[in-house]
Amino acid sequence: MSQTQTSESDIIAWGALPVEKYILQKWDKSSPFSIEEQRSELIQAFIKEDDVDHAPLPEAELADDDVQELIRSVLVPWRSQKLRVIAKSYMTHAKGLFSEFVVLRTYYGGGVEDDETLRQWLKEADPYDEMFRGPDERSWQILDDVELFDMGTEDWQSLYGIFPEFAAPLSHRVFGPKEIQDVRDTATEIWEGREREPEEDDFEDIIMEAASVGPWLLVADQQAFQEGELGLVYRDANGYIVKEGTIKPEDVQTMDQSTGHEAGPCAGCCPQ
Structure with a gap:
């Protein structure tokens, strides 16, 4: 299908994206690891962070000769401007895409x-x-570009290595004990007056749904083309899979936009 086009007006300064700022500020010049190894470790650490500062690198720090050298040796060889433009757009829009879809062809x-x-x-x-x-x-909602997203037979999550924003676009990513308890308390209030008491499985389903943030992911990988069904993935704020399955393309439109279930009777995570 068509490839993503990038114009000069789309060009983003190196170090402007949060993951790039993170790499530049955390870089260890004395590390015995190769550039590729250390960069990969920092990308994984960035994805796992609970909170990330999305403010751009200060101009004075960006102008430093050592920082400019790191940009040339670490960031520029890593990924194209075209992917960086998509990454910025995805970060901007994904935080508001709850109960919507993003398509990834690999x-x-x-x-x-x-x-x-x-x-x-x-x-x-x-x-x-x-x-x-x-x-x-x-370009950021239908990720279909052979130059950028061709994973071959690799797992689609390998894309996180060059597109960590796809895993973790939000600045605040915490879903811990406090958030879980808040969900349980809210669910208990909703359940009051129902014919049955909530069971632990009910809470687990509700917590799973609450932990899933951002857009729902439709994956067109090799298996999808072979079997005629798209992968359907729900992820948390760090890009980890909360729930996954497959769905026929014609059934996507019937997905309930409030719960993520296909239209019809609830699958069990909502109080009856």
């Missing part, structure tokens, strides 16, 4: 036949053109 081995298959799937998933943004905004 397999391109089927050529034009698979291109047409994906086009047909998107039509079946969104027959009324209501699910996805306009063509000018789709």
Whole structure:
């Protein structure tokens, strides 16, 4: 399918994105590890952080000769401007995309036949053109570019290594004991007056749903093209999988926008 285009006006200064700032400020020049190894470790650490400062690197710090050298040797070889533009857009929009969808295509081995298959799937998933943004905004919502997202037979999560914003776009990512207890308390209040008392499985389902943040992910990997069903993934604020399964493209439009279930009777995580 079409590749993402980047114009000069889209160019983002190196060090402006949170993960780049994180790498530059945490870099250890005395480390015995290679650039690739240390960069990979810092990317994983960035994804796992509970809170991340999204403010850009101060200009005075950015102008430092040592920082400029790190940009040239560590950041520039890592990923393209085209992917950085998508990363910035994804970070900006994903925090408001609860109960919406993002499509990630990671397999391109089927050529034009698979291109047409994906086009047909998107039509079946969104027959009324209501699910996805306009063509000018789709680069971050329909991730379909062989130059950027071709994972071959690798797991789609390997994309986090060059696109950590896809794992963790938010600045605040905590979902710990306090948040879990808040969910349990709210669920208990909702359940009052119902015919049955909530069971532990009910709480687990509700907590799982609450931990899932950002857009729901539809994955078009090799298995999807072979079996004719998209992967459906719910993730937490650090990009870890909360719940996953598969869904037929024509069933995507029936997903209940408030709970993430297909339209119809609740699957058990809501009080009856």
